[in-house]
Amino acid sequence: MLVKGGFEMMIINLIGLLLIALIIWWFWLYKPAKSVDSSSENITIVVDKGVYQPSRIKVEADKKVMLNFLRKDGSPCAATVLFPKLEISEELPLETSRAIELPPMISGEYSFHCPMKMYTGTLIVE
């Protein structure tokens, strides 16, 4: 095996390491502060093109919450939304708004996602 020396290789390796660092930062370390507050209104979460929009929602603790989901993506994975910590699983009909009632929750983060976890979202309760 030949080790290729030279300035070029060093640059290429540096670029590679930089990319790796970027990946680590972008996907794991980055903690987005923004989230949509839904304490006063019912908000609608659009399920389309691989993401829940919005995907980070803030709600009040100890109060029942109503979340509306509007699914536009025809793929069957998007058709079900699961809240594993609350043992809730609901079917979302296509192009029709579906309201899901969540029980009062204690503070914390609750993830919601589709069965194959292609779509993911977080509910922040405080």
Add this chain to the structure above:
Amino acid sequence: MSNNTQELIIDGASCASCVSKIEVALNSVPGVEKAEMNFALRTVVITGIVGTDILIKTVESIGYNAKSADNISDDELLDKKEIAEQKYYAKLMKQMWIALGLGMPLMAYGLAGGPMTVETTFERGVWLLIGVLCAGIMYFSGKHFYVGAWKSFVNHSANMDTLIALGTGTAWCYSIVVVLFPSVLPEMARHIYFEATAMIIGLINLGLALEMKARGRTSEAIKRLIGLQARTARVVRDNKEVDIAIEQVLLNDIVRVRPGEKISVDGVVTQGHTSIDESMLTGEPMPVEKVEEDEVVAGTLNKSGSILFKATRVGKDTALAQIINMVKRAQNSKPPIGRLADVISAYFVPVIMIIAIVSALAWLNFGPDPALAFAVVSATTVLIIACPCALGLATPMSVMVGVGKAAEAGVLIRNGEALQTASKITAMILDKTGTITEGTPKVTDILIADNTYSERYILTAASSVESGSEHPLAQAIVDSSIEQGIEPETITDFHAIAGYGVQAILNDHQLLFGNQKLMLKEGVVLNEFVAKAQNLADEAKTPMYLAVNNKLAAIIAVSDPIKKDSIDAIKRLQANGIRVVMLTGDNKVTANAVAEKVGIKEVFADVLPEEKSNKVAELQAQGEMVGMTGDGINDAPALALANVGFAIGTGTDVAIESADITLMRGSLHGLADAIAISKATLSNIKQNLFGAFIYNIAGVPFAAGLLYPFFGLLLNPVIAGAAMAFSSLTVVSNANRLRLFKPQEH
């Protein structure tokens, strides 16, 4: 709302004047153009742009209840879903054919040795054309990958789309550079990978399509349950019978059911008598006679008579709706073993991206020429082979099938955790009365101890004292007395002592009625009746002692027949290596006699109700994984403490939410079935996880090039794409194999 009309169902409107009140109130809500009520149907149609909540609150504020009529029934949802799935499947297949339409000829050309060079302008032109066609395919057949990848990326997350987008994108970009600027790259590196891009997109689409087909077949159990729901009901409104949609039936409506019709909602018979086939819920093939005050259950079939019944539970509250809901939820819940796959997938894709970069760097630094080409190929192949779709499918598919199979067998599993724990049970505690036995004891003997009392008096006294009790033994006494035309009389000073019996005063005589412990405690002399009671107990009968003014008056023997298949079911459990233990509040001798009849060797007798949980804890302390079977209501704390609580009932009376596993059919075979299905499902999940992992774990190093230095073997990106489709197919087929599983015949 997508159009401007909504419909509400009104509850509590009893007269025509209510109509105008409601209409006036609704018409005054801002945004409402028109509100019109149909009194016969109790519905209001509102035109205008206004929120449903405001309308409902308005109706409530004037004293009525309302709910939206736009709740789509489960049946309609299912139909819509199936149509949508068909459309999506057709779309995926079309996309696949378009992609393979370019990819396969190209691949064949390459395999047949056709030149993939870009020497002449003509060649470059041809390849450019192909590159453009390929881009077209990426758009038509692969748009959802690229859009999905971008959207998740912006959201700081990565999933399967990311891998496919990066993999195919890299291959295409590299190939375009080779075609447009070949001089930039050393001659050996000028390879074209358009066919790989097209093939990969085609094969992934194929994998998704196959997955969809298989998913459709796994939801048969739910379809069958939903199919049991009626769509319409005939209710009596204003002394006329009208046919309405089932969603519009209100609590306390009087419903008419004619022969051959399905019962639409849960209720209580108010007029008439009939026989009802409840086999779809309870498995009991014999139709059940129903007369006034008997309960009827939604989903069962009325046979020969015509009845009226009052709706006691409608819509989402019927037992059937609750069962459907529970099965749906359980099908989507993950057993602990599945969460492993989840944890991995959270980190998976970014880790794969890093591995792809590392492997590219390794090729660039150490690899033979054309290093760049090798680097690109290995990075692309790593990204494609690592696709986690099979991993994501492994657990959910099996759970869905397993829970569905259980539901078909009359076993309702509450969630994935219950499923997993049930497969590991080593000890099973069975309650005696109502679980091993029918729970319908009958009086078999009356031994008079004091001849001053007649049998009639004995029964009168006993039934008077027990007339308020819900205990099955008490019921036996009361039933027996009623059969003989004896009326219970009024008693005073009633005390009940749990685990012992009861005490009361009847016509100035002090009565004691209970077990031997009670007699000993109160100092009642028993003499030779101890032996006589023993004889009765040896026959599996329960002796109950009646003392009047502290002198023994009689012994009443009650016997609860053992369920027909208890013996076989218990044998099945023991054959599976499970330690079966009987638990009862009944006395030791009777308990042992019953235990002997059914083949149980370990008995906990004389257990007070509050001690039942202790027995569960005792076995757990011995290291056993304990399952407890009881009737759900009296045994609640013990059921909750057990590793798996089984509630057994006759389908219509069991509190469905309370136990980990509910056996709808009264037979103990349900226990063995539940455990068998759980075990089969768990092993299916493990097979799937293994299968999914193998592709990824073995594939990634292979793709990165670890075998190249030793064997000169490198994974072709097209093969990687095929492997991905194949891995999904494997997982899905294996999960479907579970559908064929049959618990032992009984």
